[in-house]
Amino acid sequence: MFVLLLGAAVAYVVGSFVGIVVLGLFGYYATRPICVRLRSVTDSRRLAATLTALSVLVPILLLFVAVGLRLFQAVQRQFEGGEYVGTLIARITGVDALSAEQREQLVSLLSNPSSILDAGGSVWSNVGSALTALQGVVGGLFLLGLATTLAYYLLANDADVSETVTELIGGRDSTAYAYAIAVDADLESVFFGNLLFVVASAILATATYAATNLVAPPGLQVPMVLVAGFLTGLASLIPVVVGKIVYIPIVASLGFQAVSTDQGQGSLVFVGVVLVAYVLLLDVLPQSFLQPYLSGRRIDPIALLFAYLLGPILFGWYGFFLMPILFVLVLEAVRIVLPELLSGEPLRPEATVAEHIGTDPEEARAERDEFQGDESEPDSDLTPGSESAPEPESDRDPDPNES
DSSP, rough: OHHHHHHHHHHHHHTTTTTHHHHHHHHHHHHHHHHHHHHHSSSSSSHHHHHHHHIHHHHHHHHHHHHHHHHHHHHHHHHHHHHHHHHHHHHHHHHHTTHHHHHHHHHHHOOOOOOOOOOOOOOGGGGHHHHHHHHHHHHHHHHHHHHHHHHHHHHHHHHHHHHHHHTTOOOOSSSHHHHHHHHHHHHHHHHHHHHHHHHHHHHHHHHHHHHHHHHHHHTOOOOHHHHHHHHHHHHSTTTTTTHHHHHHHHHHHHHHHHHHHHHOHHHHHHHHHHHHHHIIIIIIIEEEIIIHHHSSSTTHHHHHHHHHHHHHHHEEEEEEEHHEEEOOOOOOOOOOOHHHHHHOOOOOOOOSSTTTTTOHHHHHHHHHHHHHHOOOOOOOOOOOOOOOOOOOGSSSSOOOOOO
16 A cells, blocks of 8 residues: 555656656657667766767757747747737746736846836836746756756666666566567657657758758848758658648748749749759658658657647647657557457467567567677766675785784
């Protein structure tokens, strides 16, 4: 009963901070192959995890912050009145209770912090709005920081966690272990493949938008090339959709610029050529060549489409990461556990249906055994309770009988 109460408490905590947990799991599985490669070079788990966090996770977080600021500034310039920007901020930060006047005041504070001192020198009249703005910013940074810390912890201690879970579920020959190792391999394939696909798509999109500006007629420009390329890379996470939700508005913007500048048929022809080029480079090329080799190689991307689309609708922003995890958990349960449960047969540590989808537990177990056999020695850092190395001969206490 005590253990059940502890389990309920843990479930409540995880449910309360599910966004941090799923974002941390995404960071772990998306960067684990990189950490494993660094671990083979550095011979240190903690050093490899630190290098992975500093070289991959932290730059991604900084890029998110930079893109967010650029988008805020662009929207603010577009809507000078502040009402639309305030509504957007309220949606993102979760402060929908703000009135229109408070939203406008919030935008004024973000764009000009010195405005907290009004003409009468009253600071306290605007403190509430300032604290609301800080709450949204600090809350977002706090969430990203904890998720990054969780990913780092799993990267540095995944071997200990794996060993503990293996013992709890009955050893390496159990069906539970076959299920767990298949889920583990599928999540790495999906999330690491997604990371590679996002990076490749973002680089390709940024280069394409920059090339568009180089050859575009006067008055036609793709706005915020780096931001647009980054958003196109993020949009590529959604199978089939890929970058359509980004490059189609960009083409529409170019068409509006061509019509408003009244440069003749040449500009409209250029916009049409750009649309065809974007479809080929940012749609056909990623889906036909990049995605099959990078994103979710063990699972059909079409099967993940509904997970990526329905997740944010059901759960919010973190559903984008939670729904694929649930999809993998259900998929492997159907492949490995469900047939025997329905037929009343003893459970077997193997996939009996849909063998061409997902990970083969036997193959994953063989890969894990090979990796653990080639893995370097653990870190030399002594932890409490660990055995120390034997002292060298010169450090022994001298024998009084020796001359």
